[in-house]
Amino acid sequence: MENLLLFFGRLHPLVVHLPIGILLLLALLELAGRWSRFPRLGEAQRTAVLACGAAAAVMAAGLGWLLAERGDFSGTLLDRHRLLGFLTAGGAIALLVVQGLRWQRVYAPLLALTVGLITAAGHYGGAMVHGEHYLTELLPGKWQRALGVPPSAMAGVRELPLDPATAQVFADVVHPILEQRCVACHGEAKSQGDLRMDSWEAMLLGGKHGALFKPGDVAGSRMIQRMLLPLDHEERMPPKTKPQLSDEELMLLEWWVGSGAPRIGTVAQAAPPPEVADILAERMDAGREEAPRPDRAAVLAQAAALSAQLGIEIRPLSVDAPWLMVSARLQLKQFGDAQLVTLAALGPVIHWLDLGETAVSDAGLAQLSTMSELRRLQLDRTAVTDAGLAALAPLARLESLNLFGTAVTDGGLVALEALPRLRRLHVWQTQVTPAGAQALAKEQTDARRIRRWEEEIAARERMIRAEQFEVTMGETFPAVKVAFPPPGEEKAAP
Ligand code: HEC
Known part of the structure; x- marks a missing residue:
């Protein structure tokens, strides 16, 4: 009925x-x-x-x-x-x-x-x-402002105001995330679990089962707990069929709850820890006009001249972008700090740089500060020491570093902790100890993020098992099952 x-x-x-x-x-x-x-x-x-x-x-x-x-x-x-x-x-x-x-x-x-x-x-x-802003969300920004549409409801307008001194933690960082991920079900139109998250005041009221968060207590806050449940848990938020929060968004929300879930206060006042500051900087960057790419033809002409002058190899990395790979290795000890100064003219377009076996020293590494796009750096068998590694700090995009055969020690590795993207380090035949390498690896690995991914994989595997169809045809026949050999076993099979 x-x-x-x-x-x-x-x-x-x-x-x-x-x-x-x-x-x-x-x-x-x-x-x-x-x-x-x-x-x-x-x-x-x-x-x-x-x-x-x-x-x-x-x-x-x-x-x-x-x-x-x-x-x-x-x-x-x-x-x-x-x-x-x-x-x-x-x-x-x-x-x-x-x-x-x-x-x-x-x-x-x-x-x-x-x-x-x-x-x-x-x-x-x-x-x-x-949704309340269905009609207006695709209008040009000017019209939306004239109609009083809140910024969070304007499609595409998700970047942060660029200045941490004026960007509000709740209004500009936290609220847009909630608007996008939660408010469809916890807002004015629908308030599932008697919970509304469309304003700070509404969030403070909590839901059917009480408070949404305990300011300052991240692990004890139900809002965060529910977002950390396994993907297929029935209380997982947002529910598994809906778009999920990214790790960055989750970290921002945790940071906000951890710092007392304030309604008023700028990003600068909240003094975010480095991990959070990185995420915020990236979001602010996304709102910034992208710097125009250097002109490829001009770069290649300059590269040809420098290549001839220094006797080193300089090649473009692709057919359409200006990015370069540079190898000074052929010059061996003919290439030193003075030559590196000359090469710095191309600094902003170098992606790969091989200085292995050259005469480059700690003093010369200061030139690397011009190479903000650098991905790979080879310094093997050079005179570089711990003291020089501090000069790598501006290389925010560096992914791979080769220090083979240098005098670097555990002490030098500490400077590498400043490199957010560094994923591969080669320290064979150096003074680095296994313990020192381990410490750096631990520092550079986001174990929590990996754990979350692993949990997600486990949840997906449970979903796959629940979907799999199995046929048995009586006792004498083995079960017919659709299965994939684990990686590496294909070849071993006869
Ligand atoms: C697709 C709809 C949907 C979305 C999106 C969604 N929720 Fe929910 N939420 C529900 C439903 C339905 C319930 C009530 C059933 C339950 O408690 O699981 C609920 C309940 C809750 C509760 C418990 C409220 C109480 O007191 O019982 C919390 C906390 C919660 N959601 C947090 C969130 C957060 C945080 C987000 C965004 C990251 C979110 N939800 C996104 C559907 C949604």
């Missing part, structure tokens, strides 16, 4: 178009009738159309009521939509009565009012289903 009622309730979105169409058409015909060239509506026709319109409006309101009682919607949008829907049905009935009594003077204003009510009701109904 309950299901049947809900079934009828779900006809509401279909039926609701009937009274809209009928009442709007009536208003149009009445307007047209005022114009002498168009035939006026007869009394009988008007009564017939009104009767249909009123019946349709009452039916739509009734079905809507069934849906609201049993369906997934709650919140102020629903309250407004429901009220306006009932008023529209009332208006349509009143129109029918007025027509019966031939109260000509009341008729026109009442019809206009009813059309206004049905328009407003329709607007809130649409906002409930599609």
Whole structure:
């Protein structure tokens, strides 16, 4: 019975178009009738159309009521939509009565009012289903600002204000994440679990089961706990079928809860720890105009000249980009700090740099600060020591470093902790100890992120097992199963 009622309730979105169409058409015909060239509506026709319109409006309101009682919607949008829907049905009935009594003077204003009510009701109904900013989110930014659309609801406008001194932690960092990942189900239109997350005040009220977070206690905050549950856990937020938070977003939310979940305060005041600062810097960068790429032809001409002058190998890394690989190794000890200064003219376009076996020393490494795009660096069998490694700090994109055969020790590795992207380090035949290498590896690995990925893989594997189809054909036959050999076993099989 309950299901049947809900079934009828779900006809509401279909039926609701009937009274809209009928009442709007009536208003149009009445307007047209005022114009002498168009035939006026007869009394009988008007009564017939009104009767249909009123019946349709009452039916739509009734079905809507069934849906609201049993369906997934709650919140102020629903309250407004429901009220306006009932008023529209009332208006349509009143129109029918007025027509019966031939109260000509009341008729026109009442019809206009009813059309206004049905328009407003329709607007809130649409906002409930599609989200409040469905209509405005694709408009040009200027129009949106004129209409007062909040910035978080503007499609594509997700970058942070560029200045940490003015960017607000909650309004500019935390709230846009929640808007994107949570508010569809925890907002004004729908508030699942009696929880709303569309404002700081609403979040403070918590949900059906109480507080959303304990300011300062990340692990004890339900909001964070639910986001860390395994992907297929039924309480996981957002639910597994919905777009998930990225690790960066999760870290930002944890940082905010950990720092007391403040409503007011700038990024600069909150003094984020380095990991968080990195994420924020990247987001701010995304909003920045991308620096124009150096012109490839000009770069190659300059590269050819330097290559001839220094006797080193310089090649473009691809056919369409200006990025270069440079190898000075052939010059052996002919290439030293002075030559590196000359090469620095090309600094910003060098991706790979091989200085192995050259005479480059600690002092020369200062030139590397011009090479902000550097990915790979070879310094093997040079005179470089611990003291020189500090000069690598500006190489924010460095992924691979070869220090084979240098005098570097564990002490020097500490400087490498400043390199966020460094993933491979070669220290064969140096003073580096296994313990020192281990310490750096631990520092450079985001164990928590890897654990989260592993948990995600485990959850996906459980999903695969649950989906897999298995056939057995009696005891004498082995089960027929679709399976993939684990990597590396393909070759071993006979
Ligand atoms: C697709 C819809 C959906 C999205 C998106 C979603 N939730 Fe939920 N959420 C629910 C439903 C349904 C419930 C109620 C059932 C339950 O408790 O699991 C709920 C309940 C909760 C509760 C428990 C409230 C209480 O007191 O019982 C918390 C906390 C929560 N969600 C946090 C979040 C956070 C944080 C996000 C965004 C990262 C989010 N949710 C995104 C659907 C959603």
